[in-house]
Amino acid sequence: MQLNHMAVFLDRDGTINEEAGHINHIDRFRLYPWSAGAIRRLNEAGIKAVVVTNQSGVARGMFPETLVDQVHARMCEELRMQNARLDGIYYCPHHPEGSVRQYRLDCDCRKPRVGLIRRASGELLLDPGCSYVIGDKYSDLETGFAVGAKGILVLTGYGRGEWEFRRAFWQRAPDFVAADLAEAVDWAIRQSGPHSRRTVKPSDESERTGRAAPRPPVAAD
Ligand SMILES: [Mg+2]
Ligand SMILES: [Zn+2]
DSSP: OOOOBOEEEEOOBTTTBOOOSSOOSGGGOOBOTTHHHHHHHHHHHTOEEEEEEEOTTTTTTSSOHHHHHHHHHHHHHHHHTTTOOOSEEEEEOOBTTOSSGGGBOOOSOSTTSSHHHHHHHHHHTBOGGGOEEEESSHHHHHHHHHTTOEEEEESTTTHHHIIIIIGGGOSSOOSEEESSHHHHHHHHHHHHHHHHHHHSOHHHHHHHHSSOOOOOOTTOO
16 A cells, blocks of 8 residues: 655745745845754654745746756755755746746646645655645645645744734634744654654665664554
C-alpha cells in the first residue's frame, strides 16, 4: 500500500525570507536567520518541506520569471550551506489583471486557490489532509484549510498586522499562531508525533539514516 507523505507547505515571502514587497531583485532576498534550522528539522523528521508562493510580479511586469528562478536558486543554496533542503518549490506567476499577456490569467494556482498544493501533492505523493500550511497571511491558511490541512500563522512579515487587525473577519481561526517559522515548525512536528513516522515509508527511513527503520511498538494500542 502506498502511503502518502505528510508535508509542511511553506509560504515564501514573510515566512521563510523577509517580506520586502515584491522581491524584484536578487539583492532584496534575505533569508530569516532561523529558517534553515527550521527546515532542517523538517528534513530530519521525515516531513516534506514544500514552498508554495504567489509571484504575481511576473504577471504585473515587475520582473521576469527568470528572477523567480534566480531567487529560488539563492534560497536553496543558502539552505544547503546550512544542511537544509526543500523537497519542492511551486509558484504562481499569474494575476487576473496582469499587464503581461501570457501571465494574465484567472488561474487555479494563485493562493488562496489550491492548484499549487494539488500539483505538489500529486507529484511528490503528499497527503494534504495530514499536512500543515505555514504562512504570514490568512489567505495562505485558507489554501490549507481548503485541502484539509492545518494552518499555522507566523507573526513575521504581514502576520502581526493580519493577526491584530484582520482576524475578526476570518472564517476559521488558525490552528496555531507562532512567533516565526522556527516556532511554527516545532509545533507542527510535535503535533504530528507518531503520525509523521507512520506516513514515512520504511524504505525512505532506512535510506535516510543508513539503518533499518525502527519497528512500531507491538502493544502500542
Ligand atoms: Mg507571505
Ligand atoms: Zn497561477
